[in-house]
Amino acid sequence: MNNINLNNRLVRYGELIPCKTAFIDTHTPGSNQKENFSIIGSGVSENPDQHVHIKIPHGFNIGAAGQPPKCHNSLHSHRTAEVFFVLSGRWRFFWGRYGNAGDVILEKGDIFNIPTGIFRGFENIGKDYGMLMAILGGDDAGGGVIWAPEVLKEAENHGLILSEKGKIYDTKIGQQMPNDETLMKPLTEKELKNFPEYSTEEVVPKYVARYLDLYSLSKNKPAKVIGENGKIYDKPGFEVEFITENSFENIKNTYNKDVVFMPVEGYWMLNSVNYNLILNPGDTFSLPKNNKFTLNPTKPGMATLYKVIPTNDIPGPTSRK
Secondary structure (H helix, E strand, O other): OOOOOHHHOEEOHHHOOOEOOOOOOOOOOOOOOOEEEEEEOOOOOOOOOOOEEEOOOOOEEEEEEEEOOOOEEEEEEOOOOEEEEEEEOOEEEEEOOOOOOEEEEEOOOOEEEEOOOOOEEEEEOOOOOEEEEEEEEOOOHHHOOEEOHHHHHHHHHOOEEEEOOOOEEEHHHOOOOOOOOOEOOOOOHHHHOOOOOOOHHHHHHHHEEOHHHHHHHOOOOOEEEEEOOOOEEOOOOEEEEEEEOOOHHHOOOOOOOOEEEEEEEOOEEEEEOOOEEEEOOOOEEEEOOOOOEEEEEOOOOOOEEEEEEEOOOOOOOOOOO
């Protein structure tokens, strides 16, 4: 194997380094067992000590969330895209000002492009530890998350405060906010009225794509999942394709931007001039631009993979037809 820059481009699932104190709700009961992973870029982590595996700018961030059963992620909102696909487990996503406007249950391989500007949260409702893989729009991932007021208040009751710069401080271990920072102000009732309440009927048909449906749609060629011509219409600064053992022969094999491969099932061999490697479920690989490649499943049976392709679209609010 030619290992040119391989350590800067490949993150193995088994080598992911978690941060258990990435967000303001880290000490809040029910959320205190979640793990955050920054795979490409720092994402929206509020802990400056978060380990970032790949620091090369891509125009988007790749991350992951790992949670045991009954653990949930508190209500928050994003200014740019937040896309999740399920690597393992069963997950319930919910949204709205109080998390009761709508919900959907996702399982392995299902993908959800959550509309920007709404409060959302998620919980592991399965029986085992589960993992979500995430794609966040923009190199700065929209500048951080916007928390529901109750989340900030509850966090403060457990010793954590958040600065306007998006950094957390743990007062219970003696951390103090620097003089040049101020406390993050909760959203006012007037500001909260700008966050829409979408029903399940409005969200699920337009923003969720099911794994087995994508598998069927990619029988002869890769399925366009997110993009201007995707099953999920959006222009978030990247596109997402879905490739299977039935469609790998019809993929485009060179790009003028860095492209990211994220297997869901099966084992994939990727060969190029500089890279020859096997990708496993949960691995993340960033192929440098202008690197002609081939991609092949290595074993019989079902093999699936998501590919993230940067575009020239400006990251921002969800595009709607």
